[in-house]
Amino acid sequence: MDPQKSGRRRFLTNGATLAGLVLAPSAVSLSSTSVSAAGAGAAADVDDVNSLDAVLYGRRSRFVTTVRSIEGMSHPDVMPPRPNPYRPSARTPVGDLMGIITPTSLHFTTQHFYGVPDINPAEHKLMVHGLVERPLVFTVDELKRLPFVSRIHFLECIGNRPSPNGRSAADTHGRMGCSEWTGVPLSVLLKEAGLKNEAKWIIAEGSEDGKHVKSVPLPKALDDVMVAYGQNGEPVRPDHGFPLRLIVPGFEGIYNVKWLRRIKVVDQPYVTFQEHSRFIGRDPKTQPNSFEFGPKSIITYPSGTHQLPNRGSYVITGVAWSGGGPIRKVDVSIDGGKTYKEAEISGPILSKAFTRFYLPWKWDGEEAVLQSRALDEKGQMQPTEAEYAKYWGLTRQQLYAATPSQLGHCNWILPWKVDRMGKVTNGLPPVGAVVDAHSA
């Protein structure tokens, strides 16, 4: 083996180099690192990486300060008064993500204007009833005694709509995340209960004050839906549905009912308050789209609000996903879509999960417009904004004045513009009125 004869490309010296990268051997020196003076016996300090608390349950470096961003109220006129407790929704800091797993602490949460219930899992139960032979009630411990699956899937709110008004990737795509979910296949519970012939849909209901309810067609419920008790190796957290959450892979976020307490088997979809008020379009053309997300992708670095420090070598990176299955490939453009190159995939390609991609890029200091497009296993290609608007017969103005329920899943391409100072901004031209796509 002679590594020097390897044909693999050299990313740095074949192009512009990173600043100050190559040193003569005599010039090599390392900065010394400071070490906290506090020992294990010192007084508790939340920033002390050597504290007993940090040994028992680890914590981040004090130099890492990424947090979720808080969303405002969006439709106060159509929603009930704020209950108490009230808790705002929060967006994933998409521009800081790496890999395909979203840290649970940074995973978006949409609250529908109710507080997060503080549920004691020992007292929580899940009922399965309706058009079944044997109504069942499970405790959480009983569910953990059943066959289970553990899979990595994205979760995305239909409000995750590319918009010229978003400054950052968190603004436009912060209502999504990707976790390993562990739980019981819903099919196990439904078969145990015994489905009656008239069974066609299930209704899933949460425990929060608002009693969020969602209708799921039975074929999907028997396919890959699960009642999850685990997220990224721990119990599902309170703001993600502790102790039980319905996971409906590839479907809109709102189907993934949190604090799940009831599955009712029925013969038709219910049109509940939440479903009716914002999430079901009246146009039959949109109905088939109201379940499964099409292929989407977003460049996370560089993205809006980022600043390139200097000319030279970079990797453009982002995530791609599809409600239809695995991603087949991702293309990246640095010229606003005139030309594309196929991106490298940096990790596993899993069905209905984030797929991390990157493309090495040498920035020459000129303006650039970066964008990506995903192709999924079904052969569906992520559309441009123009293609999307044309399909629906809308002008740009109309596109951004429409609510999500009128439009399907809004999977058009969002470009990022890099100016000559290295500043990165939203690459979609401004429009006038934009409907806040916040929903589920």
Add this chain to the structure above:
Amino acid sequence: MDPQKSGRRRFLTNGATLAGLVLAPSAVSLSSTSVSAAGAGAAADVDDVNSLDAVLYGRRSRFVTTVRSIEGMSHPDVMPPRPNPYRPSARTPVGDLMGIITPTSLHFTTQHFYGVPDINPAEHKLMVHGLVERPLVFTVDELKRLPFVSRIHFLECIGNRPSPNGRSAADTHGRMGCSEWTGVPLSVLLKEAGLKNEAKWIIAEGSEDGKHVKSVPLPKALDDVMVAYGQNGEPVRPDHGFPLRLIVPGFEGIYNVKWLRRIKVVDQPYVTFQEHSRFIGRDPKTQPNSFEFGPKSIITYPSGTHQLPNRGSYVITGVAWSGGGPIRKVDVSIDGGKTYKEAEISGPILSKAFTRFYLPWKWDGEEAVLQSRALDEKGQMQPTEAEYAKYWGLTRQQLYAATPSQLGHCNWILPWKVDRMGKVTNGLPPVGAVVDAHSA
């Protein structure tokens, strides 16, 4: 589609049922859940799931209290005096894990008796030098501008040895975890630096007070080794090597040098203090084993200290992994290895990563001895304790009196015994002296 005609097994009513599972429709009722009375404006409370802090950076339910367990000093006679800061090592709570991702907060950490450095990433550098054409120094930001990989891999300390003295799975197998690691392939850096013909090994050095150093053969360094800056979607945490950690997939944990600051290319392995004192055996028979873990597995539920609540249906579950590549299959025995059944795999099978398996089990109230064995893609089968001892020509007593460096990777099977009261204990018969296998 007629779900009632499905041939899939029914796990509950075909065997014993979970207690109190089937209810008449009229008896169905759900417990109401309590909701925290504190709103977003209330005073900060660490348990308040609706607090501003919890919106910005999520937290666990107050009902979830799993933590890492603290390890004692193991060889005070051969180690230097405890420095200040001192930080103990901590074990993963293996018996509470689900899926294949270990939450970073619960991932084991071995500290080699030095505190965790509190490194400012803006001041940290990585030097690549030695037998190279161009010595290089990188900042963390510069490394993030290079091609990267993001893969899910286990990390395991050689001290993770099945032993009759461990009460729980954390005691015997708590020195392991599995994360998504994101970083630059070391091959990219080495090719950029340009390897000289005499290059045969690399030496990796950390930044902590002890300056941990490890020698890695060049073929491995050019294969799948990476300089990681990300773990489970966030920057690597301080106790896992923030801001940079060498990841050497499938090799002993000690190779995965934390707080990485230096890669020196050399012509032979260095025998440094840490390598010499405990981790390199003198017997040539053990040398080939001192890199790559063989196939291993452990049942995580039920495992030591668990208590089965009653007779009935359970799932026996655990994880399997191998340093040699993907797991091909896992078998589970409920009679101490007399007979085995092939387990179901509940999630993705990834190379050099945990693979989650389960087997439905109906406990009839009699004594049972549960154990698993893993087969990897190389065709290597996890051995029994007797097979392992025979290979090394040792009695049981000698096996447990030997240090890891004399034994390879200690991948023999650990059974769990379930008594008639449902109490789960270590299934290995006691021996006298057991060497604490704590190491890396």
